[in-house]
Amino acid sequence: MNRTAQPGRVLLAGTTALAAVLLGAPNAQAAESDISFSEIVFNGGRPIVVGITNPVDLPLTYTVRSTVDLSGWNVNAYRGTLGAENERVLVASSTRWSCATTTASGYTYRRCDETVTVDPRWIRTGGGLVNGDATEWKTWGLGHKAAGGHDSDTNSATVILQRASRIQDHNASPEPVAKGGTITVKGTVQRANWTAHRYDDYGGRLVSLQFKPAGSSTYTTVKKVTASSGGALKTTVTATQDGTWRWKYYGNTTTGASSSSGDYVDVQ
Known part of the structure; x- marks a missing residue:
């Protein structure tokens, strides 16, 4: 060489x-x-x-x-x-x-x-x-x-x-939902395992649930949820207006930040 x-x-x-x-x-x-x-x-x-x-x-x-x-x-x-x-x-x-x-x-x-x-x-x-x-x-x-x-x-x-971290299996449902109804938001937070060459579930992380109203370009944090020991995220919110839901993990000293894809929910 x-x-x-x-x-x-x-x-x-x-x-x-x-x-x-x-x-x-x-x-x-x-x-x-x-x-x-x-x-x-x-x-x-x-x-x-x-x-x-x-x-x-x-x-x-x-x-x-x-x-x-x-x-x-x-x-x-x-x-x-x-x-x-x-x-x-x-x-x-x-x-x-x-x-x-x-x-x-x-x-x-x-x-x-x-x-x-x-x-x-x-x-x-x-x-x-x-x-x-x-x-x-x-x-x-x-x-x-x-x-x-x-x-x-x-x-x-x-x-x-x-x-690197990532959030998988993101879903906000039901779609559509009646105004005043309950939206259930799920996901799984994971982290790169360099040694094993795979992503592992990353339990115990504090992750922000964020919402972007229809017509807006800005997400705001609605609540924070702690992932289960297996990395699972689940919470509920009240449907008030059309918009997009996502998870945002802000990372730590050894792990980078990440966001899930957005999931749009039509409120009727």
């Missing part, structure tokens, strides 16, 4: 041994200031929410400063300790990149904008994300010198990965 870094392209450390070669040493952090990375921002500073199958495209921006010519560079995220057995390097392949270059006081600055893709099925040596990866990741950059050699630079910026 060709591991030569390309300008603006994310280079992936596939194994601990390879990462050790790329980094040179655990403390190799561009101490001589030949190359440094700053202003690293994944996904506009928002958590990266990932399901079990579909790759997720997201923006990555950063600045590379150097006093030497570069043949390439890359930015990535990791957790654990770089070069150690617990190291996990996020696979974020680059699909688009551009860098604006300026010079000042002997430094070359490259302000780079990329679109990167995180694939839940691919990390390190072919394995995918596991549930323990839903946490805060650190960031680092690696620059390759045109004359040979490289510098790595760990960064204070971080990025959070979250497991």
Whole structure:
């Protein structure tokens, strides 16, 4: 596999041994200031929410400063300790990149904008994300010198990965319903299980039931319902006007937010 870094392209450390070669040493952090990375921002500073199958495209921006010519560079995220057995390097392949270059006081600055893709099925040596990866990741950059050699630079910026949630089996009934009658709204809240590559019912979650009147574009929360241990949602409301019902889960530190599809109920 060709591991030569390309300008603006994310280079992936596939194994601990390879990462050790790329980094040179655990403390190799561009101490001589030949190359440094700053202003690293994944996904506009928002958590990266990932399901079990579909790759997720997201923006990555950063600045590379150097006093030497570069043949390439890359930015990535990791957790654990770089070069150690617990190291996990996020696979974020680059699909688009551009860098604006300026010079000042002997430094070359490259302000780079990329679109990167995180694939839940691919990390390190072919394995995918596991549930323990839903946490805060650190960031680092690696620059390759045109004359040979490289510098790595760990960064204070971080990025959070979250497991995707979803609400299934949403239904508001009966349809139609008499004004003043009772509408029963059901659903099931689930969360991505990265380790097992499936969605599991996510019990005990506090989920908002929301309503959007006919002719409106805005949902408002009517009540909050706690899912059963099996993730089931069920509640009743009084029918007062035509409109659309949905469930909204706002997520938590390890889990992303989600909404059900809307279900329109005609009130007669």
